[in-house]
Amino acid sequence: MLWKDKKVLVGVTGSIASYKACELIRHFQKKGAEVRVTATPSALEFVGKLTFKALTGEEVLSDWRDGKTGLEHIFWARWPDVFVIAPASANTIAKLRIGLTDNFLTSLALAYEKPIVIAPAMNTKMYKNPATKENISVLKERGHLFVEPAEGELACGEEGEGKLANIEDIETVALYTVLPKPLKGKKVLVTAGGTREHFDPIRYISNASSGQMGYALAKMAYALGGDVILISAPTCLKTPYGVKRIDVVSAIDMYEAVLKYLPEVDVIIMNAAVADFRPKTFSKEKLKKAKESPVVELETNPDILKTIGEKKREDQILIGFAAESSNLIENAKDKLKRKKLDVIVGNLLDVFSKETHKGIILFKDGKMVEIPPMDKESSALFILESIFL
Ligand SMILES: Cc1cc2nc3c(=O)[nH]c(=O)nc-3n(C[C@H](O)[C@H](O)[C@H](O)COP(=O)(O)O)c2cc1C
Known part of the structure; x- marks a missing residue:
């Protein structure tokens, strides 16, 4: 606790x-x-x-x-x-x-x-x-x-x-x-929540991310002395004290917001569950019931993490998250390399929308730290202290 x-x-x-x-x-x-x-x-x-x-x-x-x-x-x-x-x-x-x-x-x-x-x-x-x-x-x-x-x-x-x-x-x-202040003088960008990909004004495709972990990371980054910007997909959560929040809805909105703030930040914590696909078409009118079952055709969203990995400066620290259904360590290692991350936090899918979190932290030099099961705030603090202390 x-x-x-x-x-x-x-x-x-x-x-x-x-x-x-x-x-x-x-x-x-x-x-x-x-x-x-x-x-x-x-x-x-x-x-x-x-x-x-x-x-x-x-x-x-x-x-x-x-x-x-x-x-x-x-x-x-x-x-x-x-x-x-x-x-x-x-x-x-x-x-x-x-x-x-x-x-x-x-x-x-x-x-x-x-x-x-x-x-x-x-x-x-x-x-x-x-x-x-x-x-x-x-x-x-x-x-x-x-x-x-x-x-x-x-x-x-x-x-x-x-x-x-x-x-x-x-x-x-x-x-x-x-708490100690390892993030004093550092600008920290955190993304949180699950993006919504609308195909009409009120209907969308999304995922089970509650945003809790991202909000906990933003709170802990503030408490460790950081100047925090939280780019958030829709959630029911309250903005943590001292944190500047930017609201976005879709993966494209998040992509644009992250790129806008990228040049001015020192640490980037990409915790949001960004949709890989979005509906190809968007109807301005609410879709009506029809006799035929509707088909929603999907297209691929931009890969925000990969883009940041390619664009970031040497002095910026990029932390990614991997939610995997199996083979956690191998998959997380692979993502760390592919997306040019400095650190990756990996967990199995069973932590989605749950109160507790557990997983692993992998550093690009090969170091690995196990995150024991604990509530999401304690886990967020454990992760940031493992990286920055
Ligand atoms: C019904 C009532 C409500 C009060 N609410 C407040 C308040 O919200 N804030 C405040 O500064 N003083 C409030 N006061 C005045 C303080 O209670 C009063 O200044 C008291 O001397 C404060 O003592 P203390 O600072 O030693 O606790 C209230 C007084 C009453 C009778």
Whole structure:
């Protein structure tokens, strides 16, 4: 699991969004993290101590005097791999800026030596107030990381910026703080999803790719420091935090988008399941039912991976994927050579649209690494760390 053996300290403050901290705690736990909570006395007006205690199985410290020895704010500051304050109130953000220590959370924050992940949640006017803006900008200059609030309808009935960021986005920024940065300064292009080859406006030929692996690779490339562009065929997935997404539909669209971005990127990760064939004709009108069974004639799509292998510069790293029904190693080796790849990740077809992934990584110098069975996010991280660390 992605957060296995990692310790996450969640700081909760007095916001109407405090209840979402429970979801955040569960999210980290489901991904394997050990979680503790410190909640301000105001936060406990919104969500009871017992809820956090039951979720984490740990004492929840709140007052500056809390803890067995009175020194827990110092001990707890040494404990986590990452300290995430979510939701962060305007009041706590102001206190962090000036270094006030009037409760357990703020005392701990002052003794905490690493960057804090701060996810503000408040009324739009409070968020846009120059005082809050200035406090945030000073904290950013000190190296703390903010997960910008989302826009939408707020509890006060107003519309605007101030909603607590998505839980997954908060987790991604937390991940960014705990991982090494081998992709810092590198532009990374990732392709994902299964292309759709339409033969009328609503009907198409496609494949079973869910896009999960490509999106996980984009998320991990960001968390490892990369500047990521994700070229995505249609999926139901949310764009990973910090990633620029370009939507395409067909193999030809993907071909054009990849060629457009090719000159400016350092790493190309071609994970999309691109259709080899497309219908020869396209009807602008929806095809009507007919007595005769319709015949869809196919023609071959351009081979994007092969084209990139031929066009790429020496200093660009090209990573391809091979999904094979059998003879995984031989077929992957052959594809690596034929398409002039630097690395190929091979897996059998049974990982399509599944939660878990396993396979092999083959390098052009002959090195081979086995990917043990694990969830797709952990596998994406394993693959990128095996290549870039
Ligand atoms: C119903 C209610 C909802 C509130 N929601 C927020 C909020 O979303 N964000 C915020 O910054 N303050 C909010 N406040 C104000 C804070 O709770 C208040 O500033 C408090 O002092 C924060 O304390 P803390 O930062 O120590 O947790 C709310 C207050 C009330 C009564």
